[in-house]
Amino acid sequence: MDEKQLVKQVLSGSDSAIRLLISKYERLVVHMVARVVSDDMDSEELCQDVFIKVVDKLSTFHFDSKLSTWIATIAYRMAVNFAKKKKLVQVDLDEVAFKVGEDAEVTEEEDMKRFILKLLDQLPINYKTVLTLFYLDGFSYPEIMEVTGMPEGTVKNYIHRARLKLKKIVEEQARKEVALL
Template sequence: MDEKQLVRQVLGGSESAIRLLIGKYERLVVHMVSRAVYNDQDREELCQDVFIKVIDKLGTFNFDSKLSTWIATIAFRMAVNFAKKKKLDQVELEEVEFRIGETVEVTEQEDMNRFILRLVDQLPLNYKSVLTLFYLDGFSYPEIVEITGMPEGTVKNYIHRARLKLKKIVEEQAKKEVALL
């Protein structure tokens, strides 16, 4: 089913279309929300709120962009607003200082993707948001600009800085691992 059919059916009140919409975009919404909200209960509640808003505002979607971009925009903005409201991010997004968390250890059972996501979680919200959108969700620069409302140069800059900071984290992890041997 294409996006227009899906939207039409959701607007028509089809419960199966609503379930299909949620199933299709659930991973995207969870990615967007989990970059800013760490508490499981808050994250789950906010994801539900995102889908409520998506369904409520779906009539305003005009197909100028992909449906996934529109949904990601809603999820991103709601997550950032939630984080600011809850004072989870104490300073403005532009001024977030880099902080290195606990040493991240990779066990044999741990999946490499999970390890990388743990490293990404150590980045400031603005960096991990654009990095997640670009690498995990596969959005283009123009789509990320639309989702975040940031200029394209800022998006590119944040992705570049995020990669440099990730490199620094990995190098520091490697030094800690070598020091233990």
């Protein structure tokens, strides 16, 4: 089913179309929200709120962009607003607990992913968002501009600054680890 048919069926009140919309875009919404809100319970509740808003506001979607971009925009803005209200605190890398499991390769890979996400969590929300949209989600500059509402120059600037900040964080973390040896 293409986007136009899906939107039309959701607007007509079809429960199966709403379930299809959620299943089709759930991963995107979870990813967008999780980049800003790290608490699992808050993130899960916020994802539900995003889909409520998406269904509620779907009549205002006029196919000026892809449906996924429009939904990502809603998820991003709701997550940022939530974070501002909660004044979310950045996580200290020293608090990261690494698992020890039977399958060392899987555990190391999971640990590395968690470590990288914790590094990203130290960036300001706007930097973290544009960096993850560009590198992890593969969004283009125009798509990031649409999701965030930032001009292209700002998006490019934030990606550049985020890379520099991330490099500095990695260097500081490496110095800490060398000092422990």
